[in-house]
Each structure stands twice: as C-alpha cells, then as structure tokens.
Amino acid sequence: MNKHIICGHVGKDIELRYTQSGTSVANFSVATNEHYKDKDGESKEIVSWHNCVAYGQQAELLSKFATKGRQVLITGSPRTRTYIKEGDRPDDKRYITEVRVNEVELLGPSKGEQPPAQNGNDSAEDGAHSEQPF
Numbered sequence: 001m002n003k004h005i006i007c008g009h010v011g012k013d014i015e016l017r018y019t020q021s022g023t024s025v026a027n028f029s030v031a032t033n034e035h036y037k038d039k040d041g042e043s044k045e046i047v048s049w050h051n052c053v054a055y056g057q058q059a060e061l062l063s064k065f066a067t068k069g070r071q072v073l074i075t076g077s078p079r080t081r082t083y084i085k086e087g088d089r090p091d092d093k094r095y096i097t098e099v100r101v102n103e104v105e106l107l108g109p110s111k112g113e114q115p116p117a118q119n120g121n122d123s124a125e126d127g128a129h130s131e132q133p134f
Contacts, residue, residue: 026059
C-alpha cells in the first residue's frame with residue numbers, strides 16, 4: 001500500500017472541469033510547510049507543493065468549499081501519468097505525479113472567514129496563518 005497524508009493549504013481556488021463522459025474533475029495544489037533551524041540556529045522554512053486530483057461528487061464539493069488558503073487534510077494514493085503538451089512532438093512525453101484524493105477534510109476557515117469564537121472570545125488567534133506562502 002502506498003498512502004499519502006497531506007495537511008496543508010489550498011494554493012488557489014479550484015476550477016472544476018468535466019471528462020467527455022461527464023465525470024467532474026478537480027485538479028488543485030496543496031502547500032505544506034516544514035520549519036527547522038539551520039546550523040547557525042536561524043529559523044528556516046521549506047514550502048512543498050503537492051498536486052492533487054479528485055473526481056465525482058468529491059471534486060464538486062472541493063470546488064465549492066476548498067477556496068484559496070483553506071486548510072485541508074488529504075488522504076490519497078500517488079499516481080504518475082504521462083501527457084503530451086499541445087505543440088510538442090509525440091515522443092516528448094511529460095510526466096506528472098499527483099495524489100489521487102480518497103478522503104478530504106476541511107480543517108480551517110477559508111481565507112477571509114473568521115473562525116468561530118471560543119469561550120466567549122470573538123478574536124481569532126493572532127498569527128495562526130502568518131507564515132503561509134500566500
């Protein structure tokens with residue numbers, strides 16, 4: 001079994017498209033952040049982008065609710081496919097690896113939404129997403 005679990009933020013609003021047979025498809029990217037300290041003790045961050053694809057009802061729901069900046073938890077399997085870009089020679093294959101989404105959970109509010117108040121406090125946590133790449 002090869003399973004990926006990704007917790008990160010949607011890179012841009014998801015555009016829904018359809019196959020010739022009418023199946024809905026959502027291609028999107030998710031950014032994950034890794035923090036560490038270098039040899040001098042200085043904080044560093046690595047941002048990694050993960051290409052994801054969802055189909056059917058899951059794709060339709062993601063296109064409505066997983067807007068840019070929304071935190072998501074994705075579970076899926078990696079798939080590598082080939083394609084030929086329009087204008088390329090037929091033997092110029094390009095490869096892309098994507099995570100085929102099996103499960104998705106929307107974790108935080110979408111960009112611009114205020115999280116629900118807790119304990120009677122109406123303010124959001126300061127800096128909750130201050131280091132995100134968007």
